[in-house]
Amino acid sequence: MQHVYSGKVREIYADGADLLLVASDRVSVYDVVLPTPIPDKGALLTTLSVWWFDRLTDLVPNHLISATDVPAEFAGRAIRCRRLAMVPFECIVRGYLAGSGLAEYRRTGAVSGVELPDGLVEGSRLPEPIFTPTTKVSDGGHDEPATFTDVIDAVGVEVATQLRERSLEIYGRGVERAAAKGIIVADTKLEFGLTEEGVVTLADEVLTPDSSRFWPAEEWQPGRPQHAFDKQFVRDWAASTGWNKQPPAPELPDEIVMLTRARYIDAYEKITDSVWRS
Numbered sequence: 001m002q003h004v005y006s007g008k009v010r011e012i013y014a015d016g017a018d019l020l021l022v023a024s025d026r027v028s029v030y031d032v033v034l035p036t037p038i039p040d041k042g043a044l045l046t047t048l049s050v051w052w053f054d055r056l057t058d059l060v061p062n063h064l065i066s067a068t069d070v071p072a073e074f075a076g077r078a079i080r081c082r083r084l085a086m087v088p089f090e091c092i093v094r095g096y097l098a099g100s101g102l103a104e105y106r107r108t109g110a111v112s113g114v115e116l117p118d119g120l121v122e123g124s125r126l127p128e129p130i131f132t133p134t135t136k137v138s139d140g141g142h143d144e145p146a147t148f149t150d151v152i153d154a155v156g157v158e159v160a161t162q163l164r165e166r167s168l169e170i171y172g173r174g175v176e177r178a179a180a181k182g183i184i185v186a187d188t189k190l191e192f193g194l195t196e197e198g199v200v201t202l203a204d205e206v207l208t209p210d211s212s213r214f215w216p217a218e219e220w221q222p223g224r225p226q227h228a229f230d231k232q233f234v235r236d237w238a239a240s241t242g243w244n245k246q247p248p249a250p251e252l253p254d255e256i257v258m259l260t261r262a263r264y265i266d267a268y269e270k271i272t273d274s275v276w277r278s
């Protein structure tokens, strides 16, 4: 098994012809990984992602091979997946204005080349969901907005069109399911790859609180930063300590850890209509 990729909260290993996507119990806020793990977070988000993969196959094939055929040390929080030729864009769909999309809108009145109406504020719901891809710049650090034309130039119009259409459809499924449970999916980040046969295939993770902004619907109030369904306890506690949002982050008290774990379980149980195995 060879280590291939490290993210803030996930690792990718090569295992023969396959890959292993391993989710940790780490949590990050303001792009800083906290020193205190959230027990079961990796397993909860992996299980939620697999739940979505299984329910999106009518829209798009995916890279999942197995959620059980993984090394014992990663049991429950890893998937074995098919190695793809990854599309060099993060396929982001936004239904609401937040984060980098809000910043870009304030600068330009558009997001990834998609013009938006005047007068939108933080947390505004958009007239309709928009496809706003980003690309990792060479320094591997931050993401740059990419227009649909940039995607066409990179992968051709047929694949670019499929990326946009599948991304919008997948986001729509997530929005519909979550709304019935009182959760707003404000945006989501999807990744796709191509098989040797050139088939556009859903990769990475899908519609998790790490790849998406989950907001409690009853607390939605445009004009201010929205409460995160999963990380708000961490954010509020961190703010109460006077932490400057720069590394190293402070250790979390047990109470905040357990409240946050309960939020991940709540999101999982609401979306999947099931009870989390403890």
Ligand SMILES: N#Cc1c(N)ncnc1-c1cnn(CCN2CCOCC2)c1
Pocket (backbone or CB within 6 Å): 005, 007, 012, 019, 021, 063, 081, 082, 083, 084, 085, 086, 090, 136, 191, 193, 203, 204, 205
């Ligand atoms: N999934 C998957 C996958 C696959 N099925 N086949 C080949 N490679 C990958 C792969 C390699 N790295 N990543 C994560 C890269 N992303 C970069 C942007 O940030 C988030 C992570 C995915």
